[in-house]
Amino acid sequence: MSTATTHDEHHHGPDKGIMRWVFTTNHKDIGTLYLLFALLMFFVGGSMAMVIRLELFQPGLQFVNPQFFNSMTTMHALIMIFGAVMPAFVGLANWLIPIMLGAPDMALPRMNNWSFWILPFAFTMLLSTLFMDGGAPAGGWTMYPPLVLQTGDAFPFLIFSIHLMGISSIMGAINVIVTIVNMRAPGMTLMKMPLFVWTWLITAYLLIAVMPVLAGAVTMLLTDRFFDTSFFNAAGGGDPVMFQHIFWFFGHPEVYILILPAFGIVSQIIPTFARKPLFGYSSMVYATASIAFLSFIVWAHHMFTVGMPLTGELFFMYATMLIAVPTGVKVFNWVSTMWKGSMTFETPMLFAIGFVIMFSIGGFSGLMLAIAPVDFQYHDTYFVVAHFHYVLVTGAIFAIMAAAYYWLPKWTGNMYNESVGKWHFWLSTISVNVLFFPQHFLGLAGMPRRIPDYSVQFTEFNQISSIGGFVFGLSQLLMVYIVVSSIRGGEKATDRVWEGATGLEFEQLPSPPPYHTFETAPVIK
Amino acid sequence: MALGHAPVFIQMTQTESKKGVVRLAVFLGLIAVGLYFGFMWLAANGML
Numbered sequence: 001m002s003t004a005t006t007h008d009e010h011h012h013g014p015d016k017g018i019m020r021w022v023f024t025t026n027h028k029d030i031g032t033l034y035l036l037f038a039l040l041m042f043f044v045g046g047s048m049a050m051v052i053r054l055e056l057f058q059p060g061l062q063f064v065n066p067q068f069f070n071s072m073t074t075m076h077a078l079i080m081i082f083g084a085v086m087p088a089f090v091g092l093a094n095w096l097i098p099i100m101l102g103a104p105d106m107a108l109p110r111m112n113n114w115s116f117w118i119l120p121f122a123f124t125m126l127l128s129t130l131f132m133d134g135g136a137p138a139g140g141w142t143m144y145p146p147l148v149l150q151t152g153d154a155f156p157f158l159i160f161s162i163h164l165m166g167i168s169s170i171m172g173a174i175n176v177i178v179t180i181v182n183m184r185a186p187g188m189t190l191m192k193m194p195l196f197v198w199t200w201l202i203t204a205y206l207l208i209a210v211m212p213v214l215a216g217a218v219t220m221l222l223t224d225r226f227f228d229t230s231f232f233n234a235a236g237g238g239d240p241v242m243f244q245h246i247f248w249f250f251g252h253p254e255v256y257i258l259i260l261p262a263f264g265i266v267s268q269i270i271p272t273f274a275r276k277p278l279f280g281y282s283s284m285v286y287a288t289a290s291i292a293f294l295s296f297i298v299w300a301h302h303m304f305t306v307g308m309p310l311t312g313e314l315f316f317m318y319a320t321m322l323i324a325v326p327t328g329v330k331v332f333n334w335v336s337t338m339w340k341g342s343m344t345f346e347t348p349m350l351f352a353i354g355f356v357i358m359f360s361i362g363g364f365s366g367l368m369l370a371i372a373p374v375d376f377q378y379h380d381t382y383f384v385v386a387h388f389h390y391v392l393v394t395g396a397i398f399a400i401m402a403a404a405y406y407w408l409p410k411w412t413g414n415m416y417n418e419s420v421g422k423w424h425f426w427l428s429t430i431s432v433n434v435l436f437f438p439q440h441f442l443g444l445a446g447m448p449r450r451i452p453d454y455s456v457q458f459t460e461f462n463q464i465s466s467i468g469g470f471v472f473g474l475s476q477l478l479m480v481y482i483v484v485s486s487i488r489g490g491e492k493a494t495d496r497v498w499e500g501a502t503g504l505e506f507e508q509l510p511s512p513p514p515y516h517t518f519e520t521a522p523v524i525k
Numbered sequence: 526m527a528l529g530h531a532p533v534f535i536q537m538t539q540t541e542s543k544k545g546v547v548r549l550a551v552f553l554g555l556i557a558v559g560l561y562f563g564f565m566w567l568a569a570n571g572m573l
Contacts (some may be wrong), residue, residue, distance in 0.1 A: 170566055182546050208553055210563035220565060242573055246564065387568045405542050 001310045014514045026515060027094045027111035032411075033116050035404075036090025036368045039483070041083030041123065042397075046473050048076040053435075053469035056462050059454050067450035069201035070138035071130070077141035081258065083123050085392065088400045089261040090115075090172045090225060093200050095411065097176060099505040099513060100194045102185025102522040107178040115171040116275035122164035123170055140450060141248055145220065145232040145240050149225050155436035159222045166211040171478070173207035174473040185504075189523030191285070194404035194503055195278065198285050201265030202292045204251045205290045206260070209296075214250040217243060241306050256295045260288060262359075262399030263330055268503070269406050270334050273349035274341030275500040287326035287333075294323045313372040324363065331360055347421030347496070351402035354429050355395060359521065362390030365440065380450075383443025390438045395427075401428070408486050410505060416486040420478055427475035429494035434468030 013031065013523040014020045024030060051072045057065050064072070094112065098105055106112045129136040134152015137143075143158075180201045185192070193201075219447065221243070230236025232243045263284075271278045278284065300308060300316040308316075336357050341351070365387040369375050378384060401424075409415050438461040442447075447458045454462065493511040505513070508522050568573045 106552060108538065111550075162530045170554075174557075176547050177553060178549050179551060208557050209560065211558045211561075213564050216561050216564040216568075217559075220568060246573065361536050413569070 003269045006313070013394065017444065023113070024262040025105070025111065025113050027098050027105045027109070027515070028411075028515065030112050030454070031091045031093075031095030031329045034087045034094060034119075037119060038084050038088035038091060038400075039088065039480070041079050042476070043080035044127070045076050045084055046476065048079070049186065050473050052076065053162070053466040055452050056454070057466040059456050059459055059461065060377055064452065067135055067493075068453045069290065071136040071139075071399060073450050074137050074140055075126070075130070076276050077161075078126065078137075079123070080392075081087075081141065081254070082162075083119075085396050085400070086165075086169060089200075089203070089258075090169075092196075092261065092265070092400070092403055093172075093176055095459050096407065096505065097179055097200060098183070098195055098515055100511060101180065101183060101188055102504050102508075102518045102524065103179060103183035104516065104518050106175050107183050108175050111171050112175055112501060115149055115168045115175065118171075122168065125157050126161040126166070129157050132157070132272060137423055142244075143221065143395050143400050144247075145224065145243050148221065155225060156222065159218045162218050163215055168216045169211050171206050173211075176204040177208075180204075183519040185518065185524050192524065193284065194263035194264075195267035195284055196261070199260045199267075199288050202288050203257050203260045204508055206257050206292055206295065210250040210253045212244060213268075214254075217250065220246075241303075244303050248302045251294075251302065252299040253295040255294070255388075256291055256362040257389070257438035258396050261292065261357075262307075262355065262396045263288065264332060264525035265399045265403045265406075267330075269348050269402055270337050270356075272406075272498050272500045272502070273346060273352075274338045274343050276341045278333070280329070280335035281338075283329055284413060285373060287329040290326040291323060292500040294319060294383075298323065301370055301372075301375070304372045305379045309422040310404045312468075317370055317372045321367065324367055327363055331356060331363075342467070342500075346386055346405075346407035347416075347418060347425055348402045350407065350422065350425040351398050353420050354425065355398045355402065358390055358394030358432075362387055362392075362395055365390065378443060380448055380451055382439040382447045385449050386436050386439035386443060389439070393436070394432055398428075401425075404479070404483070406498075408483070409497045409503075410509075410511050410513070412486045413493055413510075414486050414488075414490035415493050416482045417492065420482055424475060424482065430470060431471035435465055435472050436468070438462075438465045 014026065015023070021029060021033060022031075051070070055069055055102035059252060073192070097103075127280055132153040134154060137148070137151050137154050137158045139151060149155070150254075161172065180193070180197060190198075222227070224231050225228040230238035232238050232240045234240060244391075267278055267284060298316055300312060301320045304313060304316070321388075324452075338353075344354075350515045365383070367380055369384065369387055405416065406419055442458055442461050442465075445458065447454055450509045495510050498506070499513055504518075504522060509517055566573070
């Protein structure tokens, strides 16, 4: 008897109680778990950002000691990157890829369950370091030796938690690739796939290529600390700069892991609310692939100041600038999609447009940082902090918010409160710019990053930035209200949800979709 | 669907085979493991 036949005979809905979530192999359940976990981590990491902004509200040491401050910056980054943004995208992938492709589930459902349930253990382990002798890791999320080797009891916990996060990501990526390659409904050719699926396919390849490299780098840190190896110890014949090369060989593609699915989300949302097909679909696919390829040959722009040969500096400078070309293709395609469209501005569209504008600001400051001699001035200043927060907050996180508003009615069957959604958008957009834009000026004026105290001339911009930070943090509570109230009830969503929505999830599935979908493959024309 | 009586592989109604799913998953997993040990081997032998 085939597996398929057995499955049919046991067709049923979800189990009851907590065990439904512990043992679930359903892509929708696992997607929900990932998204809720990401939301929780977003607030944990966000509360650490509040500590940072509180301490920086005025010069001098007010609330925390420098060691704890450095722990906050380190943990904030690790939690936001590996705990909030990446799991949020994996959650969206779980929910959306099968229903966008007409597949009944992810290809490897048990591994899917395992991928998720590793994460709570990884982050419990990481957060437990806050209570250990020597405090939580404080050497920065980049974990450069020899500084990181001075971490106290937390060090092996940090390394093991990163290994667990990596294993989870790799298993998730394998599942995504196998699902997309093997599980598409008949007629769903590669070039008919929604762009969100395309961007995730490319992201999954990036994950498989670079997460093992990070795992190797941190394993070598572990052996340097506990087993007397000298990979990164100059006194033993090793090279601390080699760690930076290996780390950023992971780290730069990681940046694109954090943004490519966001490109996919925006490419789904803008055509819906512009009521036009996406302009330049195939060029979007090729641009995504180009960005992924280029991400492997630009890593040393993070370390222009370590002392590289001029040829190296020039190579990495020009290669980095080259990324602006496919990224520009994408931005122009989004604008062209909106051009002469019959546009409306519901909350998902507002977040998507906010993404296009503010991600571009982050892109432009990235171009400035790509110029090697200029980077010598900006390196390790608040200009860099402003740059990557424009890319990751108004980029990745705004796209995740756009996705949540766009698909929440499909997931829950209930419309969210549009006026609260708009309040959330405008409060977030104004406050995030108050938060991060002045940091450009601080960096240009020479304020270094990762310091709890600063020279008095930086006070005003830091105060403005902190006020923006507090407002931004508080406005995110509206998101929680939206999610909870939408799950609990509200105006019923139609099957299509949005007038201009296209795709299998809107055209062939009710809102909310049944627990099992596409057990019979849909027909794709 | 409880893990205890879920199929290891999801119902296959599409154009693929279970064998194809396993082969691709194992292949990708081996690439990941190879990169992990490969990078450490290169570093240990002074080739990075």
